Amino acid sequence: MCRIPDEPMSYKFQIKENELLTKLKIIRLTQIGGHSHKKVASIFGCHRNTVASLVRQFVGLPLANQLTLLSGNNLSLNTVNNLLSPLLAKSSAPLGHPKQASDEEAYSVFWLFHERGWRVGYRSMWQKIKRSFSDYASIDSWLYSLTKLTSRQIRTIYQNFELRTIKVRTKNGQRAHLYDYAALGAFERMHLDTKTLADQHSLPSDVYLNLLENKEIPKYQWTMIDAKTRVRFVAYSYNLNAEFGLKFLLFVLCYIRFTWNNWETRIAIGFDNGIEFCSGSEEKLENWNRIMQSLNASGYQYNPHFDIRKNLIERSHRVDDSHFLVPRGLLLTNKQSFLEETTGFFVYYNFDHGSSGVGMDDKTPYEVLSSTAIRNPERLMQFPVMILEDSIDTIRQTVDSFLFQAELKNKEQKLDEPLNQKQIIKTSTKYRFFEDNAQKVLTQY
Template sequence: MNIIPYHEIRKISPEKARELVRKVFEANNKNVSKTAKILGVSRHTVRRAIYGPLEDKSRKPKTCPRKLSSELENLIIQEAKRTGFRYRRLSLYLFRKYGVKISENTIKSILKRNAVPRKTRKTKKGERSLYDYEALIPFSEFQLDTKHLLDKDSLPKEVYEHIKKYNLPCYEWNMIDVATRTRFTAYSYELSSAFGFMFISLVALWLRTHNVRTPIKIRLDNGEEFCGGSERKLKEWNKMLSFLGVELNPIPPKAKHLMGIIENSHRADDEYFLMIHAERCKTKDEFIQRAQRWQDTWNFFRPHSGKGMNGRTPFEKFIDSKSLVSSHVFQFPTLLLEDILKKVGTFYSLFCNKLGGKYVFTTYLFYLYLSQFFAAAFAATVLYYKGVFKLCQ
């Protein structure tokens, strides 16, 4: 009797192999030992084929103490689809939002097993650096931009709905120092050139108050909240801001890559601040307070791996530069521009109102008032944050 070996048939089909065992078993008077000898298998294999099912049993462990619960696994999948994060950023995101620490490898396996798609980004390689980062002096080169919090593209839908429901600020104003990555932030409900000029003036005054003596060059886009691509308006702004040693340098049209540093910071805002903390705020005061803590976290505690930073925080980079600028410059208060406009509205209107096509310059009064305001704001900031600087939780 020519019989194909059991193990060769099993490679093709386990069910057919066990059917063969049963046929040989019946042909040999149901003798287990003789059947095992003919097929070249163990008696246990023969008994398994005869008394058990034809299909292979599952090799899944009956108990797995270290396996994540199904609820937690579903949460990982849900947040991965919601945010578009992969395993590394998702691990940090879950820890910050839910306080759950999960290994990157565990998340990677879950995403792979459930075939969660990843978002791809197109990047250009081989481009030259935007600055000579090693030669930059702190607080001499800046990038300035605004972020529309309701852009309906970067954040989950629930966050947008929450911001609208509780009437939280809609626009974020950012100025970032290229050398140290220090950020100065404000918020507003409207986007206008009046707020744009105000924000630049406020940051410039703050820098000059804290012993920044170098010329301040600010790179910005051609948005309507700034000069809007108008050469006349750019000359007027540069003339007015020359009192503070500030020079505005708009980027050419369609050259957004020149603003790469501040654009990356906006992405960090989405991932580490807005996605986590915006839904926890129900008033503008709560939002501004958390925004202040996020700015402090960025400036004092968050390490940066960009060019020239080498894993240091902005404050550490500033200390290593041995600059003569006061370290209190890092305590810039996060502001709501509408509130500031109410406080300095009289002087600001005198400064910005047109009369016969010319601006009326009341520089001394305007700057004197703002200096007094920032002196009070600085004192309040020191008292409030003295010993309280810590990670945004």
């Protein structure tokens, strides 16, 4: 018997190129050439049991198929595939795992992703399910059962169904960070913005109609966010006007200054050109900065055409939609339930919601704030959720002294001389002042 040279490629690599043709070559060497299993295994670089198994499977085929495959005729690839298909290797992957989600649970997550429009990552999906259905035990037991899923189980569902969120990348693939978050201090850079609660572009129709038609629910959300820690100070209102914008801004600054006593840290606040702020007016912005000077703070307006600095606070609005309004929007039936739900949400946001933003490393605002030099950070994060129409008198008593001081300085600069007592009293008549100091008023509030 002539010597057969070894194959240039091992059996392991050849079956990756064409599995059935490789197996047919082995079968012909044993059945036609009469070579032993050990010899053929040596030629192909595999174990003799592999050869024996292939021969055993081949002998089990119909006799007509065996004769056709062993004939010297040139067979087409389709013919070989059809006749040898029973010899194709079967997957050795496990069919399941005792801890994986059931098929019904997997299809429920698939339905939430596609039909409900919850096109978020698996961690956000896990958080949304818990917040949406945690109190559904008596309403819908099946949706409530989804809250028992772990984030790892939901990740597996995402992998099995190939669920992918839409990501927008720059042309060169690089990410431009807004700040150097490692060097940035807490409450050095802040952003102020308003949001319409009834947003048809981000809410389901039933939630949207509830927020739009219910007259007891405020229409606008006022948010001031710290870039370093993502701590947010929030209020609501039924109307938008510049007085609310300025006095909410001053009230938050007073709260930070008198609670933390960090007067040496200069705070820069960015906001858009809306009518509730400076409306794009440089003169009005200069007046606001004159008022904020006593609080060691200043504001700036975003470029009306393009400004990436507003992206941070705009991204925070998505958290309000996906983690609060979408899962809890139908529970907002009156003013009392609205205040209870919003207070509960911002406790969750500050202390339990991990942020995936740059510099956050999936930590909560409380965890990031605790890593700074601030003492008792939980006290700073107890800012009350308020409706501005109901609380504007308290806010005026707190911040009007800063408006009064700024107006006095402005008049003295124009007159180029100190004001007399009559002028000071006349100027003070349009302001409301608190009795002692801002700290006492804030504590009382």
